[in-house]
Amino acid sequence: MTVRRPVVVNQFYPGNMMMLKQNIMAYLEKAKVDPRFPPFGYKLGDDRKATVKIKALIAPHAGYIYSGWTAAYAYKLLKNLDAEITWKILLLGPSHHVPFYGAAAPEEDQWETPFGLVDVRDVRTELKESEEIIDVPNANLDEHSLEVQVPFLQMVLKKFVLYPLVLGGIKPSLLAKELEEFVKQPDVIVVASSDLSHFLRYEEAKEIDMETSRSICDLDIMGMSETGDACGKMGILTAMHLAKILSWKCEMLNYKNSGDTAGDMNRVVGYGAYVMYE
Numbered sequence: 001m002t003v004r005r006p007v008v009v010n011q012f013y014p015g016n017m018m019m020l021k022q023n024i025m026a027y028l029e030k031a032k033v034d035p036r037f038p039p040f041g042y043k044l045g046d047d048r049k050a051t052v053k054i055k056a057l058i059a060p061h062a063g064y065i066y067s068g069w070t071a072a073y074a075y076k077l078l079k080n081l082d083a084e085i086t087w088k089i090l091l092l093g094p095s096h097h098v099p100f101y102g103a104a105a106p107e108e109d110q111w112e113t114p115f116g117l118v119d120v121r122d123v124r125t126e127l128k129e130s131e132e133i134i135d136v137p138n139a140n141l142d143e144h145s146l147e148v149q150v151p152f153l154q155m156v157l158k159k160f161v162l163y164p165l166v167l168g169g170i171k172p173s174l175l176a177k178e179l180e181e182f183v184k185q186p187d188v189i190v191v192a193s194s195d196l197s198h199f200l201r202y203e204e205a206k207e208i209d210m211e212t213s214r215s216i217c218d219l220d221i222m223g224m225s226e227t228g229d230a231c232g233k234m235g236i237l238t239a240m241h242l243a244k245i246l247s248w249k250c251e252m253l254n255y256k257n258s259g260d261t262a263g264d265m266n267r268v269v270g271y272g273a274y275v276m277y278e
Contacts, residue, residue: 001109001110002107002108002109002110003108003109003110003111003117004106004107004108004110004111004112004120004140005112006112006113006147007141007143007147008144008147008148009113009114011063012063012147012148013068013148014064014114016114017114020115021115023064023068024068024151025155027064027071027072028072028075028076028079030069030072031069031072031073031075032073033073033077053186053277054077054078054081054189054276054277055188055242055248055276055277055278056189056190056191056192056239056248056275056276057074057075057077057189057192057273057274057276058074058192058194058216058236058239058272058273058274058275058276059071059074059075059149059152059191059192059193059194060194060195060196060271060272060273061093061144061145061146061148061149061193061194061232062148062258064148065261066261066262066263066269066271067195067261067269067271069256070254070255070256070271070272070273071149071152071271072152073253073273074253074254074273074275075153075155075156076156077253077275078156078157078189079156084159085187086159086160086161086187087157087160087161087187087188087189088163088185088187088188089153089160089161089163089188089190090163090165090179090188090189090191091146091149091162091163091164091165092164092167092191092234092235092238092239093143093149093164093165093166093167093193093194093232094145094167094194094231094232094233094234095139095166095168096143096144096145096231097141097142098136098138098143098166098168099168099169100136100169101168101169101170102132102133102136102169103132103133103134103167103175104134104135104136104140104165104166104167104168105122105123105124105134105135105165106120106121106140106164106165107137107138107140108120111147113147113154114151115151115154115155116154118150118153118161118162119161119162120161120162120163120164121161121162121163123163123165123179123182126163127181127182128181129178131174131178132174132178133175133178139166139168140164140166143166145166145193145194145231146166146193148193149191149193150162153191167232167235169234170238172234172238172241173241175234175241176238176239176241176242176245177241177245179238180246183242183246190239190242190276192232192236192239193232194231194233194235194236195270195271196213196230196257196271197209197229197268197269198229198231198270199267199268199269200267200268201265201266201267201268202257202259202266202268205257205268205269205270206255206257206270208270209229209255209257209270209272212224212227212229212230212270212272213252213255213272213274215227215228216236216250216252216272216274217250217251217252217274219240219243219244219250221237221244224236224237225237229270243276247278248276248277248278249276249278250274250275251274251275251277252272253273253275254272254273255270255271255272256270256271257270257271258271
């Protein structure tokens with residue numbers, strides 16, 4: 001067994017297990033689920049409770065003091081999912097350190113956080129074939145975009161297996177097509193990790209981020225491709241292509257930027273939480 005040790009612990013989130021738990025609980029407690037949404041809790045095979053099924057989330061990946069409040073709006077929707085199911089989480093995040101073309105499969109069998117170990121699998125074992133998913137040594141060695149999502153998942157899901165992909169330059173339409181049959185499974189949830197605009201003044205960032213959010217929620221792939229401002233753009237576009245193929249809907253759950261939380265109003269980073277459902 002090979003284990004990926006956390007690399008941004010005590011930087012992006014606390015390394016002390018109790019402190020981390022208290023922080024995430026506070027974020028989840030404050031997050032409010034929009035009352036317009038039907039109940040998200042359901043059991044597989046029980047059509048009476050399956051009026052709405054979560055298929056994908058988009059959540060930010062900055063330090064928790066900046067973006068944890070927004071991320072909690074997405075993750076709170078997972079708290080009522082069937083605790084007897086081992087959920088398959090397809091986690092998509094951008095590469096901030098290693099340039100490459102393709103989607104990098106995990107090198108380890110488990111990932112570690114202060115909450116313990118999570119089982120990790122290569123999604124290619126679930127696919128008939130894939131040309132977009134490749135082996136890239138050390139693609140995730142120093143990458144934070146996927147790591148910071150895992151403690152939230154550990155807090156809201158009883159059982160899950162992680163299928164992570166670090167995305168370099170890709171064609172989202174091709175990756176979505178390869179993942180389509182896997183994502184159709186009722187126990188699969190996609191999580192796309194992304195922040196929005198970077199280092200703009202507060203009001204300018206908010207305006208640009210609202211335009212990006214409109215493209216996401218309208219599933220406007222062309223608009224998102226051309227003008228969307230997000231560091232995890234390839235993961236978001238992959239989720240949008242899947243939504244188009246599989247007839248999902250999308251809604252924004254929360255928006256803030258670092259000027260609203262713990263940052264300088266003159267140099268902010270935007271954060272959005274979104275849900276895609278059928």
